[in-house]
Amino acid sequence: MRRQIPLLITLIVGAVLIIAAFIPRAPFGRLGENFSLYFDIIAVFAFLLGGGNLVRIHGARLVRGVGMAVTEAKKGGGAWPLRFVIEFPFLAFGGLKDRRGRDWFFSLITLLGFFAMLAAGLLKLGNPSGWQGNVTAPEGMFQDFYDSMFNPLQATMYALLAFFVASASYRAFRAKSAEATILLVTAFIILLGRTPAGAYVTAWMPESLSFLTVPNLANWVMAIPNLAGQRAIIIGIALGVIAMSLRVIIGIERTYLGSDEK
Amino acid sequence: MPSCWVNALVRCVIHALSPSVSVPRERARESRTLLRFFAPALLFLGLVAATVFAQAPNGGAAPRSVSDPQAADTKGDEGGSIMLRWTLSPDDSAGQVTGYEVFRAAKPDGPFKSVGFASRGSARFADGSTDDDSSYYYKIITTGPGGSTETAVIGPARSTAEWFNSNRANVLVIGLLISGAVLYYIASAKKGKKLFIRRIAGLEAVHDAIGRATEMGRPILYIPGIQDMDDVQTVAGVTILGYVARTIAEYDTKLEVPTSRSIVMSTARETIKAAFLSAGRPEKYSDDMVNYITDEQFGYVAAVDGIMVREKPATCFYMGAFFAEALIMAETGNSIGAIQIAGTAMPAQLPFFVAACDYTLIGEELFAASAYLSNEPRQLGSLKGQDVGKSIAMLAIAAGTALFTLNQILRAEWFASAGQWLKNLFIVN
Known part of the structure; x- marks a missing residue:
């Protein structure tokens, strides 16, 4: 029964939503939107699970790490609290020999960040309108934390992408085989065609040969072979989604439901 | 005094055009002073004139109205919407139109109230605030910097809720075809039919x-x-x-x-x-x-x-x-x-x-x-069903390419129409 009921729900909901896509009249017309709304409501409650898991894991790591750090400090005997304070930077950043106790300082930062944001959001700290104010009011502490701490950190991670693109391109474009050589030549045309230099180096070409200028070649690569390849992939994806959805709806694919046994 | 200014200005222009003409030093200074005053004034007047003429081309006339306006129920919706379509004003592309304002009334003689605005270049507008039990009359007002022109009263039009979204009929047919193939191969695999799946x-x-x-x-x-x-x-x-x-x-x-x-x-x-x-x-x-x-x-x-x-x-x-x-x-x-x-x-x-x-x-x-x-055979069967979908896509792409290519070679409208029909078959609305 633990599996049969979810399978039945999946079958009914899946079938109704497929039918609703072709019936605009109420109540079918907005059924998809309503089900998305139900999903969002469930997701909000599920967040308690996620948040709880985060606190539990990092709390355990913190307690274990601090315990080990205190034990390490106590080994020296005498005034161990003083030693603990002095050795704190060493103990905090991977100084512990036992691997399980390392990185506890990051767990501390995670928990501090989590609870600080939670308090700022729930209590609406610094919000000029108090409890009735919007949680994202610009004067509020929640928005302050977000703008001055979270956003720069996020931008930093995103900025890493530029360097990773360079390193990945370097590996991908090494002319190891015929395919890689074609990729290299194509990438060179696209890169050059997207810069002013691309237009400059082939500006001398006569009008009758303008299709051979680097910017035009780059546009051709993007509009013809690239687009054709992308569309082929998208058609395959659409068919894959249909087959996968049918397998899920009719209950052939049930791995995601977990076990039937207790 | 004005005649003195005019004389000075003339001298100034003569000096500017033919510097070889000798002018007494004192008069030349006077001319330069006047030039400093007149040059910005002329520039300002020129700018004002350019702005005025740029804003009102065609002598500031009102743009011509849209033609062939129609109002009908929006197809394949849940009701509450009437679609208005028209042929753009001939002045639309000339930049003399800022947009098309749509007015609605419950009676042909009004009163008409604005229900929305379609921007320049737009030939349709969906009025999404209608009541399915009522009839509506519309007017489309073409607005521009030179004024506005309105159409005759359009209507009556009534919105209705439909039981089937006819815009998605093609999706239904293709979806049924592919889903049928997937289910057929699942059933075949269940019966023990051997299926070849390529190595991944x-x-x-x-x-x-x-x-x-x-x-x-x-x-x-x-x-x-x-x-x-x-x-x-x-x-x-x-x-x-x-x-x-x-x-x-x-x-x-x-x-x-x-x-x-x-x-x-x-x-x-x-x-x-x-x-x-x-x-x-x-x-x-x-x-x-x-x-x-x-x-x-x-x-x-x-x-x-x-x-x-x-x-x-x-x-x-x-x-x-x-x-x-x-x-x-x-x-x-x-x-x-x-x-x-x-x-x-x-x-x-x-x-x-x-x-x-x-x-x-x-x-x-x-x-x-x-x-x-x-x-598992049943799951592998579903993969085989996907291949039917791929075959349909490949055939449609080959046929579409052939039709549009033949249209280019033979210049026969029939090929273009058939190609467009095939294209529309795969467009999801």
Whole structure:
């Protein structure tokens, strides 16, 4: 029964939503939107699970790490609290020999960040309108934390992408085989065609040969072979989604439901 | 005095045009002073005139009205909407039209009230605030800098709710055809018919990748994408996780699954628990294998990169929906020397995975993976059904290309119409 009921729900909901896509009249017309709304409501409650898991894991790591750090400090005997304070930077950043106790300082930062944001959001700290104010009011502490701490950190991670693109391109474009050589030549045309230099180096070409200028070649690569390849992939994806959805709806694919046994 | 100014100005112009003409020094200074005054004044007047003429071309006349205006029920909707269509004003492309204001009334003689505005170049407007039991009359007013012109009263028009969205009839037919093929092959496979499924290198490598991690004594990292369970890619990712976890349980290797959604965390736990149970190793399962990080994309990728650098997993799986974080994770995985198998249906991220990972499941292969790994005939049958869809797509592409090419060669309108019909057949509304 633990599996049969979810399978039945999946079958009914899946079938109704497929039918609703072709019936605009109420109540079918907005059924998809309503089900998305139900999903969002469930997701909000599920967040308690996620948040709880985060606190539990990092709390355990913190307690274990601090315990080990205190034990390490106590080994020296005498005034161990003083030693603990002095050795704190060493103990905090991977100084512990036992691997399980390392990185506890990051767990501390995670928990501090989590609870600080939670308090700022729930209590609406610094919000000029108090409890009735919007949680994202610009004067509020929640928005302050977000703008001055979270956003720069996020931008930093995103900025890493530029360097990773360079390193990945370097590996991908090494002319190891015929395919890689074609990729290299194509990438060179696209890169050059997207810069002013691309237009400059082939500006001398006569009008009758303008299709051979680097910017035009780059546009051709993007509009013809690239687009054709992308569309082929998208058609395959659409068919894959249909087959996968049918397998899920009719209950052939049930791995995601977990076990039937207790 | 004015005549004195005019004389001075004339002298000034003569001097400017023919500098060889000798002018007494005192008069020349006077001319320069006047020029300093007149030049900005003339420039200002010129600008004013240019602005006025630019704003009112065609002598400031009102733009001509739209032609052939029609109002009818919006097809295939739930009611409450009337669609207005018209042929653009002949002055639309000349820039003499700012837009088309739509007025509505319950009676042909008014009073008319504005219900919306369609911008220049737009030949239709959906009035989405109608009552299905009432009739409405419309007027379309073409507005421009030179004034406005209005059409005659259009209508009556009435909106109705429909039981079938006729705009999607093509989707229904093609969907039924493909779904029918999938179900037919599932039934055939059930009866024991042998089906040939091509080899997928990325999935053949799964066992080797898990074996490598076992030999090295390092964990396996599995990322089920960053979307929630309402995304079919995440469902595919979690399903593949089930098969991977079963092998991991048999090999007794450590598994780590950081997730970015709480529901994915719960589902992944259930899936892994079931996999360990079916492998006969329920005692090896721990809830700590799956943990929640954060919903935030870059916060998640920072945590995953941290896990990679600290734990140095021997194998990384990326199966699901990914965005900009795809390359950050895959490149970090590459830097620690992990074997990486990725699969996604996000076309923009596929090149990054191909460049940074050892094996990549491209688009449909992600959805085929669970069926392929399970080796269950019914699931494999569904893959065969997909091939019917591919055949339809290939035939339609070949026929469409042929029709449009023949139209170019023979200049016969029939080919273009047939090609357009075929194209419309695959357009989703």
